[in-house]
Amino acid sequence: MGGATGACRARGERRRRAGRAASRQRTACAGIVSTTLRGIAAAPGIAVAPAWRYEAQPADRGRDELGLDDAIAAATAQLNGLVDRLTAAGRPAEAGILEAQIMMANDPELVAEARRRMSAGEPTSTAVSRAGAAAAAQLAALDDELLSARAADVRDVVARVARSARGEVGPQLARRSIVVAEDLPPSVTAELDSALLAGVVLGGGSRTAHAAILSRALGIPAVVGVEGVPAAVPDGVALAIDGDRGEVLLEPDASELVALERRRHASEARSIADRELSGQPLCTRDGHRITLAANIGHPEEAAAALAAGAEAIGLFRTEFLFMGRPSAPGEVVQAAAYASVLELMGERPVVIRLLDVGGDKAIGYLDLPAEANPFLGMRAMRLARRNPELVLAQLRAILRAGERTGRQPWIMAPMIGDLQDVALFRELASRAAEQSPRAPHPRLGVMIEIPSAALLAESIAREVDFFSIGTNDLTQYALAVDRTNPELGPWQDPLHPGVTRLIQLAATAAAAAGIPVAACGEMAGDPAGAAVLIGLGVDELSMGAASFAAVKRALGAVDHERLRQLARDCLAAPSARRARDAADSVLRDGRAA
Structure with a gap:
């Protein structure tokens, strides 16, 4: 939440966005017809190679099996x-x-x-x-x-x-190929010969799937969420993929191959520029500073975020500690995980989100009943009313980590709906502090992700030390769109004026109370979304480290006052589409300046 001051160089060119819904474009050249499929850009780079369709091997029921x-x-x-x-x-x-x-x-x-x-x-x-x-x-x-x-x-x-x-063996590549599948298991991605694995194209998946993470780490271009894959791609067909744009070309013609080669050189130049940006702060062209923070879901991700230039951990998800085990983790185990990140980040803030689980989670030891609509049910801080000791133990573990490292933890409560929820959070934090008298006093904040919290932000801001806007859930709840339903993708845009007006309420209330306000959803890592958030008055952007460079380039090419005007335009826009068009136009103008 804190941030240094200083000048910032202007840089342009935002990352292109690719919609999940696939579209096809056919072009004819010298008698050759190519097909372009569009998906989600998951790992940067360009590759040209024949397709190799991966399918899980059918079981051989005729052989004896091991125990x-x-x-x-x-x-x-x-x-x-x-x-x-x-x-x-x-x-x-x-x-x-x-x-x-x-x-x-x-x-x-x-x-x-x-x-x-x-x-x-x-x-x-x-x-x-x-x-x-x-x-x-x-x-x-x-x-x-x-x-x-x-x-x-x-x-x-x-x-x-x-x-x-x-007694079966895993799949093997016989020649350099682009793997095409509905889903690619992450260990298969790691197991395939990297010298022969040219690229990855998936019909399903997301940027946060481990196959995508491994592809980025191994430098293998990847496009995911491509409708019609693998059925639309015959085995062995000539294939080209652009992991920066989220494009897949079937049987590319000569002119397309030349264009891809140009884009490959441009992509390599951008990668060099991205590395140079890692040591520079996030700011607008006229020097307005924004704290750049990282979202992490495991302590091991903190080092990469720090190396990429993170000034804080804006969202440390803690669910990994509680999932896939027969009983709740002890305080010693929890404290060790929290302390490892606090120690690594030094004086930089680390925002630890309390456990966000409910009836949708496979956690047997919590004995949570099945719910018809778990995302609107007994989850997160609401669960603390039923099982306060679970939250108290986590709070004590966080304070123990602060005591061990001498660092002040920032503790964030999810799914806060009103002042009663805030009061419960503060009460539990106070009880945990009484049981940990030597621990540094924590800063207590809340996620603004339920519309009621945004509407009550002025009152809530007086009771906490910081806000963090969870744009993913705020969008889902404000627009009544299920984030897990891919058919509703066109309706899931946080630039919808109904969502940005709620964000404005939270940012205005935070400013009046003198507390910082961050955004930690996917909107923060989207250059267009980041531009609107800063115009609305958000102080910090927290995102995956892979998005740092694109956001720095985009915001560094535009003056702060222009972003404020953009925010006003988006608030008055009749639709999310018009708001996004306005944001795209501002960023294009910034690149051209």
């Missing part, structure tokens, strides 16, 4: 080999993804469910596959992009255990 313990041991040994390979290549963060899969393979609840199925007569591979499918389905339904993307990891690890039970 569950032996199958898990074999899968664990394979994953350990991949961890060693990534670590030796200087990719410890990516190795951590597969280390997490080792934990999944040995998860007590998953193993117990597989054993229950085996006792009912199912073979090892079937039992573990069905147990994993149920767990993956629960994760996929979560209203959190990072957590829902972990469903692919569960499916990946149980598929590996099932293959090990059947």
Whole structure:
């Protein structure tokens, strides 16, 4: 939330956005017809190679199978080999993804469910596959992009255990290819020969799926969320992908290949410029400073964020500590995770969000009843009324981490709807502080993600130390659009005037109370969204580190007053589309200046 001061160089050129809904464009040149499919830009770069369609291998039911313990041991040994390979290549963060899969393979609840199925007569591979499918389905339904993307990891690890039970080997590339699939398990991404893996195209997935994260880490271009894939792409067809634009070209003609080569050179130049930007602050062309913070979902992500130029951790999600285990994590385990990030970040603020779970989460030890609409149900701080000790233990662990490191933690409560919720949060924080008298006094803040909180922001601001606007849920709740339903993509734009007016209420109230206000949803990492947020009065933008450079370039090319005018235009716009057009126009003008 804090930030340094100083001058900032103007830079232009924002990252192009690709909509999830795929569109096709056909062009004819010298008798050759090419097809362009559009999806989500997931990993930058350009690749040209034949398509290789990946499909999960059908089970060979005719062979004898290993027992569950032996199958898990074999899968664990394979994953350990991949961890060693990534670590030796200087990719410890990516190795951590597969280390997490080792934990999944040995998860007590998953193993117990597989054993229950085996006792009912199912073979090892079937039992573990069905147990994993149920767990993956629960994760996929979560209203959190990072957590829902972990469903692919569960499916990946149980598929590996099932293959090990059947004595099968994983897929192998025979020549340099672009892999095309509906979904690509992250361990398969890491296991395929990187010298032959030219690119990745997925029909499903998101930028936060581990296959996309690994692709970025390995320098492999990737486009995900491409409608019609893999059915629209024959095996072996000539393919070209642009991971910066989110474009996939089937049978590109000569002119398109020349254009791709030009874009490849431009992309490489941008990558060099991005690295140069990592040491520069985030500010507008006329020097208005904005704190640049990172969203992380695991302590291992903090180092990469710091290296990319993060001035704070604006959102430290803590759900990873509570998921996939038979009982709640102890305070010592929690404190160690929080302390590792506080220590790494030094004097830079670290905003730790309290546990955000509810009836949609697969957490057996909480004994949460199923709900018809869990995203509007008993979740997050509402759960504290039913199970206050769970939140108290987390608060004590955070304070213990502060005491151990000598750093002041910033603690944020999610799903705050009114002053009663704020009072409960403050009461629990006070009780935890009484039990941790030597810990530094924390700063207490709330997420503004329920419309009622934005409408009551003036009163709430007087009771807390900071605001953080969760634009993802705020958009979902304000516009009545389910974030998990891809068909509603066109309605999920946070630039909708109904959403920006709620953001304005929160920013105005924070300014009047003299407290900082951040934005930590996807809107903050979108250059157009970031421009509007700064115009509305937001002090800090918190996003994935991969978005830092694009946002710096975009905002660095526009004066602060122009962003304020843009915000006024968006507030008065008749629709989200008109607001986005206005933002795009301002950023284009900035690049051209």
